[in-house]
Amino acid sequence: MSNNLDDLKKIYDDIQVPENLSEFVDISLVKGRSRMKKENIKKGWIKGFVASVAVFTVFTISINTMPAFANSLVDVPIVGKLVKVLQFKNGEASGGKITDGTDANSINIKKNASNETIVINFTNNKDNKVTDNVAHFKVDYKSNPTTMTFTINGARALTAEKDFETIKKSSYVSDIYKNMILDDSAVKFTIVFNKPIKYEVKEYKDPARIVIKLTQDKDESTKTVYAVRTLSNEFGENLGIIEDQLFQQLNVRTLKDNKGTFCVEAGVFNTKAEAEAKIKDLATKYGENLKFVVEERGNLEIPKQIK
Template identity: 45%
Template sequence: MWGRVSCLNKDLERLKKDYQNIEIPDELTSVTRQALERAKQERARIKQVQHHDASHAQIDNQSPSEKSDSIQFDRGNRNYQQSQQHSGKSQSQHALPRNRWAKRIGASAAAVFVLFTISVNTMPAFASSLENIPGIGKLVKVLQFNKGEAEGGQITDSTDIYAIGLHEKGESDQITIRFQQNHIEQEVASYFHVNYREFPNTMTFAVGGARNFSAEQDLATLKKSRFVQDAYTIVSPDDSLVRFTIVFKEPVAYEVKEYQQPAEVVLTLKQGTPAEAKDNIYSVRTASHPFGEEQGVMEEKLLEEEHVRILKDSAGTYLVEAGYYPTKEEAQSQLKRLEEQYGMQGQLHVEERTYLQMPEQIIGQ
């Protein structure tokens, strides 16, 4: 019994912490305050109108002698002819002030809403902040990784990855990926594949059906994250696939969520468990080359291998890694196998690396 209560308390504390970490743009507070202040002023104006109409309605319901006294009493503030006109109205017309109040109240509420909407639409900083709030759509699923790989989304075409954002949220950072077609935000995410590897720690996103990558320049922003060392585009085998890699500077705990209406992929990063001392590995890789077709050619040759990836080295050039192994002997054995199987004699090298070390530049012959 006490164990169940303890679990519930922990859940409540966790939910409370998540609630407190919800990001609310500063501009929202300002806009809301302005809208409420204007609503307050509008209510004050309505009260004055209601008081004015109520006075006339009271005169209309009085007897002729009382009405005359009321008119005399209020003559300094009201027009006598206007009071006489009210006295000639029928009983059905007496309800008009009340209907007019209702209309004015409704109009006031609509006006406040319009004022709020106009404030939102005329403040670019607010609109931009609201647009980039992570997870504002409907949650589709939390991706389940199997051997470092997961996938989501649906098959689409002519997609533009138009926005990639970075958001700090308490002890975590969130990276958002947004999709659109013909400048209209997609309802569902395009098919995407995620691959996480170590030595160094990388996460590669491959988005199918994407023919434009307007957010490519946003990758530089990701390096402002406390967890990210680098982020860069890698060569794709065709023009309907966009791929980019995020390199982590330390062990991270990660979670990927898919949303719809609007379509969005959210990567949440937290500090991972400090890694125990790991033995060095031995990578079987190509020589380094500038970004371009060379990586595509080499990757295609090694396509049947399970752990192929394209990496940027410490000098800013690129290489293709066929895999890495715990011993130098095993790596050399695999190198010979690959050379014979794919006709790659003299094109592969063995490189020793530590856990978080970036690959070094190797100049080919």
């Protein structure tokens, strides 16, 4: 946003101050004076109260008109109205409202002594203003390795991709990347965690945001697992077609491998025999159209490139 006088005047003119603001302040002042008399409070209290009202008003206006201001709040407690704490069933949960033209505009991270919080912020793709409600979204949590995939419907942009490198600085995150999706009215991305986690996902409105609180799950131990997956593919339409084809019948996920290519994973098993039985089942359903292999790896390891 430029700082010339015309732009600043427009911002000033566009600010909507509640019609009854002066009445609210007057009533508050009367109450304040009454309280001063009853409790013999110093006169400085009344000035402080007026200042608080003014700060609250400017804060509210700023949140609803300036995305940059809202996104800078990562270092203060989460603002907005809590819509719900997501309840996961079989690793899946959803929320938000059906809309169109949303931009997953930014992702911030806040580090605390015992946990970290990731905040996904939303704006309107047309005018870049903070939206009141989160677009309809789905969260898919899986382990081995631990991932959380977000599919946001009605979204035309993922400007938050610019923040991916910053999110990788989290002590819990090993990678974050955009997923291929054939629907041009949705965006999808995956967060990969470098340790077992306990998580809590909350949806907020006014302004719209998804908040993920992360703590380490110290009870989960490392082990060897056997993954049933496709060969590695470059990021592109073919990858999206494979996932879309499998997604109709299987609860699959797409993972980036150690060389930057991608595979579609159809399941993770505790024994090699279970994994091989799954491949036989898939061969019956898909024939030679798709080739699956068994990959042995640690439960926190990302896949290796297999051509």
